[in-house]
Amino acid sequence: MQIKHLPTLFEPARPVLQKIEAAGYEAYFVGGCVRDTILGDSIHDIDIATSAYPSEIKAIFKRTVDTGIQHGTVMILDHGTGYETTTFRTESGYQDYRRPDKVTFVRSLKDDLKRRDFTINALAMKEDGTVIDLFNGLSDLQNQIIKAVGNPEERFHEDALRMMRAVRFASKLDFNIEDATLKGITDNGELLTKIAVERIEVEFSKLLLGLNPPKGLQYFIDTNLYQYCPNLINYKDALQKLADAHNWSIIKNKQQAWSVLIYALQLTDRGQITSFMKQWKLPNDLINHVQKVIKLVDIIKQDHVDNLALFEAGMDAVKSAVIVAKFFGWPHHDLVDQFDRLPIQDSHQLAVNGGNLIQQAGIKPGPELGEVIARLQRMVVNEQLPNNTEVLIQTAKRIIEKG
Incomplete structure (x- = not known):
């Protein structure tokens, strides 16, 4: 497969790959940027993998920075924009279920790609748009399947966060998780406790903002992953109600997503909200926003919204509260216009x-x-x-x- 018209983000990086190839090495765009290009989704950054070792990259280019030299990553600055290139590598000995104990640089693209999480992310692309598919990732993209590369249990023992990434991709792409991969998640969910909460939160927040959050949430529940996330073990019923909701398309940002979650969990007291969200290592500004939203949503539900309630919430929280009220099917009138008519707004x-x-x-x-x-x-x-x-x-x- 060859992609004839690459997104413009690739163009400034193509000379980097060309120069590496001219020196006798292989170089490819890899991972999510290739997947999203094939799907026609927007891409925000690109990853480059190469058979050249770090010392060889530094010999080819005049200006480089060692941004992750122990893992084979060197940033090339010769072309204005900095591009990180990472040497093909194998990894072994994941004692903490997060990071490899040993990294070995290799010349083989296949050896590099087979350590990646899912087949749809184990795709490589030459600078001319030719796609290299060694693990049937293209077929899985076409069939909308999330499938681990090789043995799912091995992939999840290498990095337990991959289980959260699977359910996140189910939401983001509206794909189904392949049976063996799903069993691997269900059997190894407890490993998620080895992962930093901050990393789990990133994946969970992306799940809530995906193309199909109900699908991701259902996998999240069915595999019992929720039991190994901060303070969710007793909220299966509330999570199920969210998984059964059909109007997630109105949720547009992280503030709205977490407000919907907190309200579904029936955490209405400021102290409860603070305690729960602090366990997720969420920032204070998000916590404060959600607190204002939840307070205002309760007032909306009781149909007692007055000027003071809107003023104390502030415009951002008013907008989020309107979305939350709409999500749960409560009348909310035109509170944004009412806020705009306040004599003072702060x-x-x-x-x-x-x-x-x-x-x-x-x-x-x-x-x-x-x-x-x-x-x-x-x-x-x-x-x-x-x-x-x-x-x-x-x-x-x-x-x-x-x-």
Whole structure:
């Protein structure tokens, strides 16, 4: 198979492969960039593998950086953009189920490709678009099958994260997992506990944002992988409800995906949300966003949305809350437009600040000042006062006088 018209991302890299070949070595584009090119999906980066050893690459090109020399990876800088090339290699001795104890550089493309995870990722492509398929990856792409290269148990013992990658690809590509590969996941799921949570989270988040999340989630449940992920062991029923949902297409980003998950798990208390998401090593800004969304979704469900609820959530959380409400089938009205009509949309837009109130209203710095500002803010948001400096200062004075 030859791809006649390569995506433009490949063009600047082709001279790198050509120069390596001119020196008498093999060089190929490999992995996901080849798979996605064949599928017609967008590609964001490219991987290059070569029979040339690192020292030989450095002899061919004038400007290189050793970015992962112990694994055979050298970055070539000769052509403006930096391109990493990795020497064909074999690996052995995966004592931690994550990293090889020993890496051996080889000249054989087949030896290099057979250590990869799935046949659809064990494809190589020459710079002219000729595809090299040594493990029937093209057939599996055509038949929409995720199949381990060789023995699934060996592949998952080499890197247990590959089990999460399998269910993630089932969602991302809307492919089915081949029976032997599926059994390998089911039999070895406990190995996932050997993997850093941060790596698991990346795959799980991508699963939630795939082409068919219900398919990925169903595999995630059926193989019991969920039992070996942070704090999900008691939530099979909630995960099943998500797997049975049919409107995942409205979920467009990670904030919305995690908000849907957290609400499905019925974690509504801020402390519960924080504890759960911290176990997944998620960033504080995402945790704060989800907390705001969950609070607002509860208000939406009760049909008690007012200006203050929208103001406290903020525009980003309002947008996510509307999606979550729609996902679960609750009426949400046009809350984004309602937010746009708020007198102020964040605290910085209030026409007074602490300095104004200290100098012109005679309020001393301290807790009382903060309470007065919060009260003025609520009154402006609820359209009880205009957002006018003079009016707000006079109101602040009256508040203080009344104690």
